[in-house]
Amino acid sequence: MSIIKVKNLQKSFGKVEVLKDINAEVQEKEVVCVIGPSGSGKSTFLRCLNRLEEISGGEVVINGQDITDNKININKVRQEVGMVFQQFNLFPHKTVLENITMGPIKIRSTEKSAADKLALELLEKVGLREKANSYPGELSGGQKQRVAIARALAMNPKIMLFDEPTSALDPEMVGDVLEVMKQLAKEGMTMVVVTHEMGFAREVGDRVIFMDGGYIVEENEPNELFSNPQHERTKAFLSKVL
Amino acid sequence: MRAFFLKGDEKMDIISAALPMLFKGLQVTLYIFVIAIILGFIIGLLVALLRLAPNKILNWIAKVYVDAIRGTPFIVQLFFIYFGVNSLQIISLNSTTAGIVTVAINAGAYFAEIIRAGIQSIDKGQTEAARSIGFTGAQTMRYVVLPQAFRRMLPTITNQSIISLKDTSLLSVIGIADLTQQGQIQASATFEAFKIWLAVGVIYFIIIYLLTILANFIERRIQVR
Numbered sequence: 405m406s407i408i409k410v411k412n413l414q415k416s417f418g419k420v421e422v423l424k425d426i427n428a429e430v431q432e433k434e435v436v437c438v439i440g441p442s443g444s445g446k447s448t449f450l451r452c453l454n455r456l457e458e459i460s461g462g463e464v465v466i467n468g469q470d471i472t473d474n475k476i477n478i479n480k481v482r483q484e485v486g487m488v489f490q491q492f493n494l495f496p497h498k499t500v501l502e503n504i505t506m507g508p509i510k511i512r513s514t515e516k517s518a519a520d521k522l523a524l525e526l527l528e529k530v531g532l533r534e535k536a537n538s539y540p541g542e543l544s545g546g547q548k549q550r551v552a553i554a555r556a557l558a559m560n561p562k563i564m565l566f567d568e569p570t571s572a573l574d575p576e577m578v579g580d581v582l583e584v585m586k587q588l589a590k591e592g593m594t595m596v597v598v599t600h601e602m603g604f605a606r607e608v609g610d611r612v613i614f615m616d617g618g619y620i621v622e623e624n625e626p627n628e629l630f631s632n633p634q635h636e637r638t639k640a641f642l643s644k645v646l
Numbered sequence: 647m648r649a650f651f652l653k654g655d656e657k658m659d660i661i662s663a664a665l666p667m668l669f670k671g672l673q674v675t676l677y678i679f680v681i682a683i684i685l686g687f688i689i690g691l692l693v694a695l696l697r698l699a700p701n702k703i704l705n706w707i708a709k710v711y712v713d714a715i716r717g718t719p720f721i722v723q724l725f726f727i728y729f730g731v732n733s734l735q736i737i738s739l740n741s742t743t744a745g746i747v748t749v750a751i752n753a754g755a756y757f758a759e760i761i762r763a764g765i766q767s768i769d770k771g772q773t774e775a776a777r778s779i780g781f782t783g784a785q786t787m788r789y790v791v792l793p794q795a796f797r798r799m800l801p802t803i804t805n806q807s808i809i810s811l812k813d814t815s816l817l818s819v820i821g822i823a824d825l826t827q828q829g830q831i832q833a834s835a836t837f838e839a840f841k842i843w844l845a846v847g848v849i850y851f852i853i854i855y856l857l858t859i860l861a862n863f864i865e866r867r868i869q870v871r
Contacts, residue, residue, distance in 0.1 A: 456774055483780035493775035497793050507779040510789060552775075559779060 407432045407467055407563060407594055408453060414461035415448055422448045424618035426462070430563075433592045437605035437626070440615035441641055446598045449615065450565050453596065454478075454485045467562060483511060486556030490568040492548040494540035500527070500551050501536040504558045511559070519558075526554035530584050546577025550584055557588075564588065566597040602645055606630055614638045661841055664832040668842075671828030672849055678742065678824065679811050682749035686810065687803075689750060690757025695787075697762050708758065715755030720813050724748045728820045745817040753810040760802045764795035797868050804861035808854050815850075825849060 408430035415423040422445045430436050438446045451457040452464055459472045467484055469476050495503050504523035508514035514522075527533045530550035540548055549569055556564060566585065570578045582604050589595055589608050599605060605612050606626040613623040614633075622629065622638045630646070633639045696708035715723065728744035731737065739747065768791050776786040796803075818827035829846035833839045 454778055456778060479777075479780050479782050482778055485778070487775075487778035489771060489775060491771050493769075493771035495772065495775070495790055495794075497797070506789065507781070510785060511780050555775075555779070 405432065406430060408596070409465040410453075410463070411465075412462035413449070413452060413459065413464060415445070415452055415457055416460045422618055423452070423460075426618075426620055428613065428620060428623075430594060430596060432562075432594055434610045435589045435593075435595045435597065435608055436611050436613060437609035438596065438598045438613045438615060439600070439602070439605060439641075439645075440621075444615040445618045446615045447567050450567050450596060450598050453563075453565055454482050454487055456487070479511075483507075483559050484562045486559060486561035486564045488549070488552050488556055488564065488566045488569050490571050492540075492545070492552045492572075494548055494552055494555070496540050498539075499536070500532070500538050500540065500543070503540065503551060504555045507555070507559045522558060523554070526557050527551075529557075529587070530554050531580070544577060545573045546580045549573065549577075549581045553581075553584055553588075563594045563596070566595065566599070568598050568600065570599070570601055600645070602630070614641065616641070660836045660838050661845065664836060664838075664842055664845070667828045667832055668825060668845060668849060671823060671825035672853070674742075674822065675811075675814050675824040675826075676853070678746050678749065678814050678817065678822070682746045682814070683753060683807055683810055685746070685750035686753030687757055689754030690761050693754060693758035694761035694765060697758065698765060712755045712758055715752055716759075720748070720752055721816055721819070723752055724816060724820060727751075741817075741820045741822050744820065745814070745822050749810055749814055749817075752813065753806060756806045756809075757803065760799050760806060761795070764799035764802075765791055767798055768794050797865075800861065800865050800868075804858065808857060811854060811857070812850070 406429040408428070410426055410428045413423055413426040414421070426445075426449055428436075438449065440446045448457055452459050453466065455464075455471050455478050462472070464471050466481055469481055471478060471481055494500075495506070498506065501520065501523050504526060505514075505516070505519035508519040508522065509516060524533060524536060527536055530553055532547055532550055532554070535543060535547060535551070540551070543551065553564075553569075569585070570581050573581065578601070582601065585595070585597070585604070586608050597604070597609070609626045611623060612626045612629045614621050614629065614635075614637075616637050622633065622635045624634075629638070630642065633642055693708045693711060696704045697712075699705060724744070727748050728739065728741065732739055732744070765787075772790050772794065773786055776790040777783075781789065814824060815826040817824055818830060821827070825846060829842055833842040836842060
């Protein structure tokens with residue numbers, strides 16, 4: 405069963421139509437990478453999946469719920485959909501541990517001791533247990549992003565969305581973050597990853613979606629798409645980035 | 647300072663006789679200030695949230711309030727509330743209540759602008775991160791945006807509080823026995839205007855200086871790392 409189902413999705417900012425007609429499905433435990441030139445609408449597409457952008461038209465069904473329906477509780481849906489941002493967006497006034505426990509404590513009313521335990525486990529997983537009491541300002545970019553991943557995982561989401569998670573990182577930091585994401589994929593997390601890391605898309609992705617001009621131009625399994633692109637625009641894009 | 651007051655035994659007696667009354671006035675000033683500034687802050691927070699609400703009518707109400715207060719002198723606001731509102735004979739405000747209300751409403755408008763700017767200065771990514779975790783709009787405000795915004799606003803909030811404290815001296819014109827009013831009484835009773843008003847000034851200065859030290863202390867405590 406597909407856990408994400410997008411039908412005729414449209415998104416406009418004023419008069420600018422960023423997403424024209426997007427149709428896509430993501431199966432449970434699938435890792436889908438979204439690539440494409442900047443301005444192609446791939447980040448907007450991702451942000452429509454948890455309604456961080458108001459949707460102008462079409463349907464987005466997450467885990468059986470149409471999130472374009474205003475009657476559904478979007479906050480509940482978002483608890484099931486973790487998101488990792490290019491700019492990390494950690495809360496600077498909270499420690500690493502508090503960043504992670506805030507969601508479980510305030511939203512799920514988890515006991516502090518249980519939330520702390522969970523947070524430490526997640527920090528262990530991303531290799532940053534010793535940073536629990538640091539503040540985000542004391543971390544490097546790669547460390548911040550790994551904490552951001554742990555923060556999203558603390559809500560125990562069914563889906564993880566990644567919006568160019570390594571684009572703001574120094575090159576030597578990229579590997580650590582990708583490693584954590586690979587581990588996550590291996591554990592069976594459903595992931596949608598907007599990325600410029602073609603190596604990651606090829607190695608970890610079950611499927612790659614190529615977007616351009618507000619449309620999905622082509623999608624295929626990574627090896628097929630990278631070695632044998634069907635569309636001119638895909639070819640042109642890949643020749644520039646590979 | 648001491649030598650200045652000690653010009654003659656009689657002169658010193660005048661000052662020390664006046665001081666208890668001045669301190670009594672100071673108590674009234676501080677009482678009005680503390681209540682009014684707390685009320686003003688609550689008003690400011692509510693109005694700031696109204697100004698940022700997604701509802702045009704609420705934005706407009708908040709904007710009219712802020713503009714009306716900013717566009718009129720404090721003393722006119724005071725007379726409007728004490729004489730104007732009382733003359734309608736719908737409610738009857740005594741001078742202290744009218745004074746507190748005026749200072750609160752006045753400070754509230756300025757606080758609203760400070761808080762609005764503070765909230766808007768917080769990066770949009772903070773809100774998005776909080777919402778993506780599943781926080782409601784209100785939770786996002788409370789746990790993520792406001793704590794960060796207040797740290798940034800504190801110096802400006804201190805500044806406005808000091809202005810409001812000084813504004814309370816104008817309440818003497820509606821007969822509130824604050825520090826300034828007591829100064830007036832003592833000055834005309836003793837014919838020692840110079841010394842009495844100097845003493846009044848020094849008392850205001852010390853209070854405001856202590857307030858500044860307190861604010862600096864809090865600021866250091868809650869610095870964003």
